[in-house]
Amino acid sequence: MAVGKVWVFADITEGKPAPVALELLAKARSLGGTTEAVAFSKDAEAAAGELGAHGATTLFAATDPAYDEVLLGGPAADALAALVGEHHPDLILFGMTYDGRDVAGRLAARLGVPVLANGVDLSADGGIAVQTSIFGATLNVTTKFDAATPAIAIMRPKSFAAEPSGGAAAKVVPITTPVDEKHRRARVTDRVADVAAGPKLEEAPVVISGGRGLGDPKNFELLDQLASAIGGAAVGASRAVVDAGWVPYAMQVGQTGKTVKPGVYLAFGISGAMQHTVGMKGAKAIVAVNKDENAPIFKLADLGVVADALKVLPQLIEEVKARKS
Amino acid sequence: MKVVVCVKQIPDPNTTGQLEPSTHFLKRDGVEAVMDPGDESGVEAGLQLVEKHGGDVTVVSMGPERGLDAVRKALAMGAGKGVLISDDALRGSDALTTAKVLAAAIKKDGFDLVITATESTDGYTGIVPQAIAELLDVPAVSFAKSVEYDGATLKVQRQTEAGYDVVEAQLPAVVSVTAGANEPRYPSLKGIMGAKSKPMDRLTAADLGIGDAGGATAGQTITAVEPAPERAAGEIVKDEGEAAKRIAEFLVEKKVI
Numbered sequence: 127m128a129v130g131k132v133w134v135f136a137d138i139t140e141g142k143p144a145p146v147a148l149e150l151l152a153k154a155r156s157l158g159g160t161t162e163a164v165a166f167s168k169d170a171e172a173a174a175g176e177l178g179a180h181g182a183t184t185l186f187a188a189t190d191p192a193y194d195e196v197l198l199g200g201p202a203a204d205a206l207a208a209l210v211g212e213h214h215p216d217l218i219l220f221g222m223t224y225d226g227r228d229v230a231g232r233l234a235a236r237l238g239v240p241v242l243a244n245g246v247d248l249s250a251d252g253g254i255a256v257q258t259s260i261f262g263a264t265l266n267v268t269t270k271f272d273a274a275t276p277a278i279a280i281m282r283p284k285s286f287a288a289e290p291s292g293g294a295a296a297k298v299v300p301i302t303t304p305v306d307e308k309h310r311r312a313r314v315t316d317r318v319a320d321v322a323a324g325p326k327l328e329e330a331p332v333v334i335s336g337g338r339g340l341g342d343p344k345n346f347e348l349l350d351q352l353a354s355a356i357g358g359a360a361v362g363a364s365r366a367v368v369d370a371g372w373v374p375y376a377m378q379v380g381q382t383g384k385t386v387k388p389g390v391y392l393a394f395g396i397s398g399a400m401q402h403t404v405g406m407k408g409a410k411a412i413v414a415v416n417k418d419e420n421a422p423i424f425k426l427a428d429l430g431v432v433a434d435a436l437k438v439l440p441q442l443i444e445e446v447k448a449r450k451s
Numbered sequence: 452m453k454v455v456v457c458v459k460q461i462p463d464p465n466t467t468g469q470l471e472p473s474t475h476f477l478k479r480d481g482v483e484a485v486m487d488p489g490d491e492s493g494v495e496a497g498l499q500l501v502e503k504h505g506g507d508v509t510v511v512s513m514g515p516e517r518g519l520d521a522v523r524k525a526l527a528m529g530a531g532k533g534v535l536i537s538d539d540a541l542r543g544s545d546a547l548t549t550a551k552v553l554a555a556a557i558k559k560d561g562f563d564l565v566i567t568a569t570e571s572t573d574g575y576t577g578i579v580p581q582a583i584a585e586l587l588d589v590p591a592v593s594f595a596k597s598v599e600y601d602g603a604t605l606k607v608q609r610q611t612e613a614g615y616d617v618v619e620a621q622l623p624a625v626v627s628v629t630a631g632a633n634e635p636r637y638p639s640l641k642g643i644m645g646a647k648s649k650p651m652d653r654l655t656a657a658d659l660g661i662g663d664a665g666g667a668t669a670g671q672t673i674t675a676v677e678p679a680p681e682r683a684a685g686e687i688v689k690d691e692g693e694a695a696k697r698i699a700e701f702l703v704e705k706k707v708i
Contacts, residue, residue, distance in 0.1 A: 137612075139612075139613075144612075197590060197591070197592065197593075197609075197618060199581055199584075199585075199591055199593070200584075200585075200590060200591070203585060222577075223612060224593065224594055224609075224610060224611055224612065227577045227578050227581065227593070228581050228591060228593055230578060230581075231546075231550075231577075231578030231579070231580070231581030231582045231585070231591075232581050232582065232584065232585040232591065234546075234547050234578065234582060235547060235550060235551075235581070235582035235583075235585035235586050236585055238547075239547075239670065240545055240546075240547055240670035240671045241545075241546060241547060241576075241578055241582075242671065243546065243575070243576035243577060243578055244575055244576060244577075255674060259679060260468070260575075261468040261469070264678065264679055265470065265676055265677070265678060265679060266675075266676070266677045266678075266679045267470075267475075267673060267675070267676050268673070268674050268675040268676075268677075269671050269672065269673050269674065270671065270672050270673075270674045271670065271671055272670050272671060272672060274670050280576075280577075280578070308588075309590065311589075311590055311620060311621040311624070312590035312592055312618055312619070312620035312621070312624065313618065313619050313620075314616045314617070314618055315617045315618070315619050316616065316617035317611070317613075317614075317616050317617075318608075318614045318615050318616070318617065319613040319614045320613070320614035320615070331707070332707050356702070356707060356708055357708075365630070368631060369629065369630045369631030370631070371631065374614065375596065375610045375611075375614065375615060375631075376612070376613060376614050381570070381575055381577075382569060382570070382577075382594070382610070382629065384612075389705060389707065390702065390705050390707050392698075399464070400464070401572070404575075407682075410705075411701075411705050412682075412685075413698055413701060415694070415698075419687075419689075424685070424687060425682070426682055426685075427685045427687070428682075428683075428685040428686070428701075429685055429686050429688070429697070429698065429701045430685055430686070430687040430688070431687075431688050431689075431690055431694045431697070431698065432687065432688070432689045432690060433689070433690030433694050434690075437690070438690060438694050438695050438698070441694075441695030441696075442695040442698050442699060444695075445695050445696055445698070445699035446699055446702065446708055448699075449699055449702075449703060449708050450708055
């Protein structure tokens with residue numbers, strides 16, 4: 127049974143859709159129904175071309191700048207609830223982003239329909255089903271939505287590959303639901319970017335991450351040095367050190383941070399809590415260095431080194447430099 | 452300020468979880484349970500706010516009988532009152548049902564601020580706080596890495612993909628805090644002793660006017676549980692001076708350098 131109509135919620139930053147939205151459009155198209163996108167941003171219309179080129183025939187766009195001044199969850203759920211009543215999608219897909227979770231959670235409560243989060247795969251044979259990977263990715267669980275529509279699913283980034291469809295720009299249909307006054311009780315007064323120099327974590331072919339085992343925030347310099355010795359590598363971190371304030375949130379790899387799928391992932395002083403591994407286990411190759419030979423990260427590692435990361439790092443930087451020159 | 456903090460007793464996150472084969476419910480028997488480490492930050496955030504601005508902290512938990520341990524721990528940390536909603540009818544509840552139950556319990560006692568963790572360390576859906584906020588019709592300031600209050604306005608740094616947003620919110624509101632928001636205190640001996648005499652409400656789904664809410668009627672059905680394909684066992688080396696060289700060779704093999 128094919129799905130009739132699938133909507134993809136697209137996070138938009140400066141007119142650019144988030145990569146996960148394009149990934150979800152590719153998957154939505156494969157389900158065989160109508161694929162449409164929904165976006166809330168004053169620059170949403172600028173994304174119609176790219177969303178269309180990835181298969182969205184229509185873009186429902188809320189461009190009222192008021193949406194950018196408040197937390198998106200409340201007003202976007204208002205607008206989506208109204209749109210759902212008008213257009214009856216069978217499935218709404220969200221990326222596991224901060225705003226994606228906010229909107230999906232409120233929308234599910236508003237409509238009284240179930241929501242499945244943390245999805246890594248999706249199928250529509252005999253009903254819509256979402257696959258999640260749980261308990262440190264030791265179990266795959268498939269859950270089918272019962273009759274209530276729309277089904278709401280939140281999918282992890284990089285679960286699917288983005289694929290251009292060659293489609294024309296999506297037809298823009300304005301969302302006219304105004305931002306209710308009550309949502310102004312929580313206002314966004316500033317947006318701060320923790321600027322990370324160098325390549326983006328999600329795009330870099332090599333990611334080097336550090337955890338508590340590095341002992342001290344200043345030892346992240348060693349990771350930066352290794353990244354520049356390798357060239358084109360990005361530096362990430364485990365939640366433990368981000369929560370401890372060693373490095374900015376934007377560097378966090380894992381459940382509450384970024385999902386990466388590089389060619390090679392190097393983990394230094396990271397034990398491998400599930401919170402972290404869900405964000406990096408899709409790497410093609412994993413190298414782990416940890417003092418504790420029982421650290422769970424070694425179960426994922428293609429090459430595991432039982433050693434003090436601080437001892438190995440300076441030597442490795444020299445070895446890499448020697449091979450590059 | 453009346454603060455309500457949601458907490459949850461979960462299987463020790465340092466053990467690998469299991470599902471019961473017949474029901475697909477979380478296996479709880481014979482598994483060590485702890486208060487979700489993320490919730491400790493929620494309790495701490497609530498305690499810090501009332502210590503500075505006055506008021507009291509109530510902890511609310513939904514779960515089996517032993518959820519009592521999580522509530523008691525929060526009471527030992529300094530919360531004033533506990534509420535446990537425990538009911539066989541709620542076994543197997545999904546995120547939305549969980550939110551409905553918690554929201555109903557929160558509404559019953561009233562609140563100025565609801566604090567939760569960003570997500571549970573066993574379920575990881577990360578949408579319960581937002582669903583609670585929707586049901587209570589208040590803003591949800593999610594993924595807060597710092598929370599301040601000046602007596603009138605909450606000022607929150609909310610984690611984003613690029614960094615953080617500064618959010619100013621009026622009460623009542625729901626805030627979900629990250630584990631980095633604070634350093635949770637340990638319960639003192641006096642706190643642990645005192646916890647036993649603090650008020651504790653025991654509620655069922657019916658007490659909250661929630662009927663047949665959980666399990667099979669939750670709108671979704673688990674159809675398959677399979678072991679994930681395991682990664683092929685890797686090469687493990689103990690460093691005897693050659694480890695850096697071996698990693699460099701590996702990077703060459705993978706054509707990274």
